[in-house]
């Protein structure tokens with residue numbers, strides 16, 4: 001697999017692909033394909049769920065993970081699966097779950113950008129974009145006791161979501177460009193020659209391999225619910241549905 005399809009199209013919910021390998025496990029199988037629309041769990045984002053249809057029969061995908069062999073679709077064991085390598089199959093994801101995950105993930109970027117712009121002493125340290133428990137953590141370059149208003153940040157969100165929506169793009173940049181833009185973050189990512197970054201128009205791009213919506217107008221209902229300081233870190237909880 002070169003670049004998996006979920007990276008280029010957040011909204012694609014069905015794709016026909018070829019099965020390349022099936023590995024039997026205790027009560028499940030790991031299926032690998034030559035492409036996938038299933039996002040594997042990681043980067044603070046839950047995996048996609050859905051079904052894989054082979055010869056007209058649906059098999060539920062109950063987990064997806066990235067392994068050294070590639071992206072593994074974990075299915076409940078079934079005798080027919082052990083002989084399906086090289087067959088075609090149809091992948092179908094739960095698109096409602098995907099879109100909620102993509103919104104939650106994109107919202108984390110937007111909040112992080114707003115805080116970075118508000119205070120250049122802050123930079124993104126962690127994102128946990130699970131819709132039931134969404135938060136980001138910002139870390140201070142220099143320790144302060146500055147506090148930040150939830151209302152002020154919600155007002156800035158409203159301006160970018162309601163009044164003046166902006167586009168969101170995923171683009172590839174050279175490692176050198178990423179090092180220049182994000183010197184601290186660039187040390188924490190695989191040192192590939194090309195790095196995928198998420199670029200919300202007007203903000204500094206950030207390396208990311210997740211799924212995102214295409215415009216901030218899709219983040220209606222986004223609310224910061226709490227900002228809590230712990231030493232030099234700010235934990236910012238938010239919700240979106």
Ligand SMILES: [Zn+2]
Pocket residue numbers: 105106109198208209210211212
């Ligand atoms: Zn992202």
